[in-house]
Amino acid sequence: MQKEISKIISSVGTPVFVYDEKILLANIQRIFNAGLKYNLDDRIKIYIAYFANSNPHLFKAIQKKKIGILLQTREEYIQAKRFNLINNIVVSPSFLSDSEIDFWVKENIVVNLASLEEVKYFVNKFNQAPSFRIDLTEGSTQRTAIKEYQLFELAAFLRAKGLTPRSLHIYVGTGSSLLKMKRNFEKVIDIYRQYFPETKEINLGGGFAFNYADIDPEKKHFNWEEYFKFISRKLQERIIPKDVNFVLEPGRDVFADAGSLVVSVKRIVNLKNKKNIGTDGSYVLMPSATIRKRQHTLTFLSNEFEKLTKNNCVGVLSGSTTLSSDYLFPGEVNIPGELKEGDYIIVNDIGAYGATQHMEFLNKKPCPEVLIRKEALYLITDRGKDDDKIRYLVKSPKEL
Numbered sequence: 001m002q003k004e005i006s007k008i009i010s011s012v013g014t015p016v017f018v019y020d021e022k023i024l025l026a027n028i029q030r031i032f033n034a035g036l037k038y039n040l041d042d043r044i045k046i047y048i049a050y051f052a053n054s055n056p057h058l059f060k061a062i063q064k065k066k067i068g069i070l071l072q073t074r075e076e077y078i079q080a081k082r083f084n085l086i087n088n089i090v091v092s093p094s095f096l097s098d099s100e101i102d103f104w105v106k107e108n109i110v111v112n113l114a115s116l117e118e119v120k121y122f123v124n125k126f127n128q129a130p131s132f133r134i135d136l137t138e139g140s141t142q143r144t145a146i147k148e149y150q151l152f153e154l155a156a157f158l159r160a161k162g163l164t165p166r167s168l169h170i171y172v173g174t175g176s177s178l179l180k181m182k183r184n185f186e187k188v189i190d191i192y193r194q195y196f197p198e199t200k201e202i203n204l205g206g207g208f209a210f211n212y213a214d215i216d217p218e219k220k221h222f223n224w225e226e227y228f229k230f231i232s233r234k235l236q237e238r239i240i241p242k243d244v245n246f247v248l249e250p251g252r253d254v255f256a257d258a259g260s261l262v263v264s265v266k267r268i269v270n271l272k273n274k275k276n277i278g279t280d281g282s283y284v285l286m287p288s289a290t291i292r293k294r295q296h297t298l299t300f301l302s303n304e305f306e307k308l309t310k311n312n313c314v315g316v317l318s319g320s321t322t323l324s325s326d327y328l329f330p331g332e333v334n335i336p337g338e339l340k341e342g343d344y345i346i347v348n349d350i351g352a353y354g355a356t357q358h359m360e361f362l363n364k365k366p367c368p369e370v371l372i373r374k375e376a377l378y379l380i381t382d383r384g385k386d387d388d389k390i391r392y393l394v395k396s397p398k399e400l
């Protein structure tokens with residue numbers, strides 16, 4: 001990894017997002033392997049949430065694994081289309097207008113509708129089996145999704161039309177624990193049995209927790225094996241027919257540890273009780289860590305790209321804007337006392353909701369992005385220009 005980082009920095013400088021295709025593919029394979037272990041592989045379809053990273057070149061790499069992409073807006077669809085990424089997609093959006101529903105139907109794309117009103121419009125106009133999102137929260141508090149108390153009416157409406165839902169969709173919320181995921185699986189199975197027992201697809205959504213604090217690369221990930229073991233047991237206990245399939249929409253768990261942000265140390269300020277490390281990064285490059293009050297694990301490299309491992313000091317990581325709260329992420333971290341100006345810090349696990357959340361605020365130009373592949377390194381996004389603030393996606397990857 002250090003060799004690649006050295007080459008990337010000498011080619012494009014810092015700050016820079018770096019992705020590792022090997023890890024990305026392994027993260028997907030982990031899910032398939034767990035499914036295989038519990039004989040669910042033939043019954044599981046994976047659609048990866050586009051907005052978790054949004055770099056089409058990364059989705060190209062994933063596409064080889066024959067898995068689908070989850071979109072949520074028409075803009076995303078246009079982007080994905082430009083990069084030939086629309087072979088296998090599903091759309092789980094917010095509320096849609098009538099004309100937006102017409103658009104997706106015309107494109108022949110499955111959409112998980114988010115309200116009873118939309119389902120009625122869709123069915124009355126197109127007389128097709130609808131897919132829809134169901135709110136499983138205790139107080140029916142989800143912004144979108146059909147409420148449990150509306151299901152009786154919905155089931156009667158579909159019965160009168162002679163239709164069976166194409167898919168029942170749930171979304172539990174990002175960073176959901178295994179326990180929560182299991183509970184919600186049981187809830188959706190109850191709903192399926194009570195209201196829509198003829199349905200052949202249940203979409204379990206995304207939101208699978210990723211543990212940013214764990215240093216063990218395996219333990220960081222959602223426990224897919226335990227989840228599928230539970231699902232497999234429940235399917236037997238509840239005698240769910242074998243032709244009922246399941247869809248997953250993971251984002252975070254697939255991308256998080258496949259990407260990191262590399263920043264340079266510009267200045268070390270020695271204070272009485274800690275070091276304040278001035279970097280060329282900023283929270284605007286990875287705002288989700290600050291929004292979620294989340295610390296990331298760090299790797300420190302000397303300017304010769306040697307790992308610095310003796311984390312014997314305490315410090316904070318300052319961003320490069322003037323905002324008084326611009327720390328890469330909140331709180332103090334352990335840092336090597338020998339860290340000096342010109343060295344590098346790798347912020348790990350920022351492949352999901354990182355570069356895609358770049359903020360215009362404070363006028364930091366977006367970072368370039370580089371993909372490490374077995375055979376070579378590829379630039380997949382140019383650095384933003386000084387006088388502009390958009391993500392400069394390259395048309396096709398450029399070898400470094």
Ligand SMILES: Cc1ncc(COP(=O)(O)O)c(C=O)c1O
Pocket residue numbers: 049052070092171173174175205206207208249250251252253
């Ligand atoms: C409907 C839906 N599916 C999937 C996801 C992806 O969630 P995560 O990246 O937490 O797995 C989201 C995230 O907001 C979502 O709203």
